[in-house]
Amino acid sequence: MTIKTPILATALLGALAIATPALQAEVLAEWDFSDTYVLAPSQTAIGMSADSASWGSFGGITQTGNYGRSSANEGSLFSRVETLASPAATVLGSTDTYATTNNTYFEFTMTPDSGQAFSITSFSAEVFAQTISNNGGLSQAAYTIHYSLQSDVTGWGNELGSTTFDAPATTNQNGVTYDAEPFNVTLDSSFANISSEVNFRVYVWVETSDPSQYQSIRLDTVTFNGSAIPEASGSSMILGVAALIGLFFMRRRRK
Numbered sequence: 195m196t197i198k199t200p201i202l203a204t205a206l207l208g209a210l211a212i213a214t215p216a217l218q219a220e221v222l223a224e225w226d227f228s229d230t231y232v233l234a235p236s237q238t239a240i241g242m243s244a245d246s247a248s249w250g251s252f253g254g255i256t257q258t259g260n261y262g263r264s265s266a267n268e269g270s271l272f273s274r275v276e277t278l279a280s281p282a283a284t285v286l287g288s289t290d291t292y293a294t295t296n297n298t299y300f301e302f303t304m305t306p307d308s309g310q311a312f313s314i315t316s317f318s319a320e321v322f323a324q325t326i327s328n329n330g331g332l333s334q335a336a337y338t339i340h341y342s343l344q345s346d347v348t349g350w351g352n353e354l355g356s357t358t359f360d361a362p363a364t365t366n367q368n369g370v371t372y373d374a375e376p377f378n379v380t381l382d383s384s385f386a387n388i389s390s391e392v393n394f395r396v397y398v399w400v401e402t403s404d405p406s407q408y409q410s411i412r413l414d415t416v417t418f419n420g421s422a423i424p425e426a427s428g429s430s431m432i433l434g435v436a437a438l439i440g441l442f443f444m445r446r447r448r449k
Contacts, residue, residue: 222312223304224417227269241310241422247271250297250395255285266324266371270414271300274326275337275400276407286400286411290342294351299344299395300413306389314385314420317343317354317394320374322412323361327369336363337402339411343379346393355379361409374414387423394418 223244224237233246252261252273261273276282286298293299306312321341325334339359344350357377364370385392398411 220419220421222314222418222420222422223302224415225302226415227263227271229269233263238304239312239422242304242306242312244305245303247416248301248303250299250301252285252298253296255283260285264324264410264412266412267320267322267374267414270320270322270412272324272410272412273298273398274407275402275405275409275411278407282405282407284405286398288401289399290340290397293340293342293397293399298399299397300416302394302396302416302418303391304388304418305391311387311389311423312420313387313423314381314392314418316381316419317377317379317417318419319377319396319416320412320414321357321359321377322372322374322414323359324371324410324412325361325364325369326408326410332408333365334363334406334408335402335404337361337400337405337409340399340401341377341413342397343377344395344397345385347388348384350395354381359411374412385420 220239221237222239222242223235225233225247226236227233227247228236233248235244235246238244249261249271255261255277259278262271264270264272266272273286275286277285287293287296304312304314321339323337323339339361340356341358342356343354344352345354348354355378357375359372359375361372396413396416398413400409400411402409
């Protein structure tokens with residue numbers, strides 16, 4: 195049976211379209227902390243996995259009640275500036291050096307499946323503050339929160355992007371939650387074709403004239419965007435179909 199050339203060409207082009215994976219930007223992993231005390235990612239792309247959100251040692255400060263996951267904003271990560279228990283001890287220092295030395299960070303890990311890879315193009319999160327109720331309506335000093343995104347890919351200590359959040363002073367208030375602001379970072383080619391585990395940390399420190407256990411920082415809706423890269427078998431199929439199309443049109447020209 196002879197196949198007419200237009201039909202064959204259409205079939206080959208269709209096969210190429212099917213074989214070619216979509217490389218458009220997508221959410222690779224997201225953590226929204228909406229389920230009570232759940233730190234696992236709320237969304238991950240096909241062909242990869244993501245670990246539960248975690249955190250550093252915070253200088254050896256006891257975790258319970260001082261940092262971790264909070265129910266604020268329907269679920270978020272948090273840290274107090276000073277410990278809840280008296281006598282007060284520093285949880286978040288006032289410099290980036292303190293943050294790196296005392297490991298005051300939140301960590302996010304993603305890993306492609308075997309034979310897979312992905313490119314990470316951007317990071318986004320929501321940052322905000324909450325002046326926690328102190329049951330006494332005492333005044334609280336203003337404080338500025340610093341957030342710094344880093345990764346093991348480019349080396350800890352090399353900042354990929356940063357932002358700040360300013361929490362104003364309060365007077366005789368039992369608690370205030372401030373509206374979240376975006377923290378967006380565009381990532382460069384260092385994060386292309388990732389084929390092994392990659393780790394990100396958001397380091398946090400706070401500047402204030404009067405540190406308090408009632409001042410707290412928040413981090414929510416952490417998202418990494420990018421695109422999946424086809425595995426070797428998929429790439430071979432694409433090349434094979436493309437070669438058939440090229441051969442077909444070469445034979446047509448010779449005729």
